[in-house]
Amino acid sequence: MTLSEFLQVFFTAAAPISELRGAIPLGIVTHDISWPIVFVVAIAGNLLPIPFLLLFLDPMTRLLSKIKLFERIINWFFERTRKRGKIVQRYETIGLTLFVAVPLPITGAWTGSILAFLLGLSFWRAFISIALGVLIAGAIVTALTMIGWWGAVIAGVGLCVIAVLAMRKS
Numbered sequence: 001m002t003l004s005e006f007l008q009v010f011f012t013a014a015a016p017i018s019e020l021r022g023a024i025p026l027g028i029v030t031h032d033i034s035w036p037i038v039f040v041v042a043i044a045g046n047l048l049p050i051p052f053l054l055l056f057l058d059p060m061t062r063l064l065s066k067i068k069l070f071e072r073i074i075n076w077f078f079e080r081t082r083k084r085g086k087i088v089q090r091y092e093t094i095g096l097t098l099f100v101a102v103p104l105p106i107t108g109a110w111t112g113s114i115l116a117f118l119l120g121l122s123f124w125r126a127f128i129s130i131a132l133g134v135l136i137a138g139a140i141v142t143a144l145t146m147i148g149w150w151g152a153v154i155a156g157v158g159l160c161v162i163a164v165l166a167m168r169k170s
Contacts, residue, residue: 005031009038013045019108020046020134024141039142046109046134053113054123078118085115092121093129100133103141104159109134 009031013023020042027038064070088095096119100112109130116126144151 001031001033001037005033006041009033009041010045010048013042014048016049016108016110017105019110020138020141021103021105021108024138025145028142028145035142035146039138043134043138046138047131050109050113050127050130051123053110054116054126057114057117078114081111081114082118085111085118088112088115089119092119093125096121096126096129097133097136100130101136101140103137104162108137 005027009023009027012018012026013020015022023042023045024038027033027042028035061074065074082089085095085099088099091098096112096116099107099115100109112130112133113126116130121129144155147154
């Protein structure tokens with residue numbers, strides 16, 4: 001593994017949209033790095049921004065909310081996050097772990113940090129819940145990536161089932 005490949009996996013995992021879902025396949029499939037190394041690097045990268053989000057989200061949102069445009073964006077995003085976080089509101093730390101553990105779009109460590117902030121969870125309760133969720137999501141994504149095309153089919157079927165169930169509830 002070159003330094004460049006290491007950094008690509010690490011920072012892809014740290015990014016808000018790709019997170020583990022992008023970093024693990026990048027390392028295993030694209031860069032042909034052994035899965036244990038990719039797993040550890042991706043977990044570390046995904047956890048990197050979490051303490052900063054948990055510690056500085058409140059002061060940053062208060063500061064940015066003073067600008068009308070940012071206030072609208074923040075309110076819109078927080079409202080969407082609240083709607084997606086019903087399980088977290090009900091079960092708090094266990095719900096937060098499960099929310100982060102499901103490797104779907106908008107259910108990763110970044111959104112989990114925002115939910116923890118919105119629910120007022122303490123730093124350590126939130127961090128431990130998010131870290132456990134990241135480990136579970138990492139194991140799921142690694143397993144699906146290692147299975148290859150069958151993993152993609154399994155993930156696709158699972159996403160379709162979840163989408164159908166979500167539409168039935170709403």
